[in-house]
Amino acid sequence: MGKTVKKQRPVNLDLSTIRFPVTAIASILHRVSGVITFVALGILLWLLGLSLSSPEGFLQASAVMQSFFVKFIMWGILTALAYHTVGGIRHMLMDFGYLAETQVVGTRSAQICFGITVVLSILAGVLVC
Numbered sequence: 001m002g003k004t005v006k007k008q009r010p011v012n013l014d015l016s017t018i019r020f021p022v023t024a025i026a027s028i029l030h031r032v033s034g035v036i037t038f039v040a041l042g043i044l045l046w047l048l049g050l051s052l053s054s055p056e057g058f059l060q061a062s063a064v065m066q067s068f069f070v071k072f073i074m075w076g077i078l079t080a081l082a083y084h085t086v087g088g089i090r091h092m093l094m095d096f097g098y099l100a101e102t103q104v105v106g107t108r109s110a111q112i113c114f115g116i117t118v119v120l121s122i123l124a125g126v127l128v129c
Contacts, residue, residue: 023103026110030087036080044077071128078124083117 012018020028051061064070090113093099099109 021107022110022114023106026087026090026113029083030091033080033084033087036077037084040077040080043073075121075125075128078128079117079121082120082124083113086113086116086120 047061047064050057052058065074090099090109094101099105
C-alpha cells in the first residue's frame with residue numbers, strides 16, 4: 001500500500017473573486033437555458049392544451065396571458081429558448097468544423113451569441129407585449 005501524501009493546495013471558497021472567461025459563462029448559460037426550456041415546455045403545453053380545450057378554455061388562456069407577471073415569464077421563456085437555440089447553433093458550427101476551436105474564436109463566437117440573443121430578446125419583448 002502506498003502512502004497518502006497531503007498536498008497544501010490553495011483553496012478559494014469565495015466565488016465572487018473568481019473571474020470566469022466569456023466562454024465559460026456561455027457554456028453555463030447554455031446549460032441553464034436548456035433546463036429553463038425543459039421546464040417551460042410543461043407550462044407552454046398546459047397553456048396550449050387549455051386554449052385548445054374549448055372556447056371557454058381559450059378565453060381562460062387569453063385571460064392568463066393578460067397578466068404582466070405572465071407576460072414577463074413568457075418573455076423569459078422566449079429569451080431562454082432563443083439563447084439555447086443560438087448557443088446550440090454555435091456548438092454545431094464548432095462540431096462540424098465551420099468554427100475553429102481556438103480561444104479567440106470561442107470568445108468571439110460567444111460574444112456574437114450574446115449579441116444575437118439580446119436582439120432576439122428585445123424582439124420577444126415586443127412580441128409578448
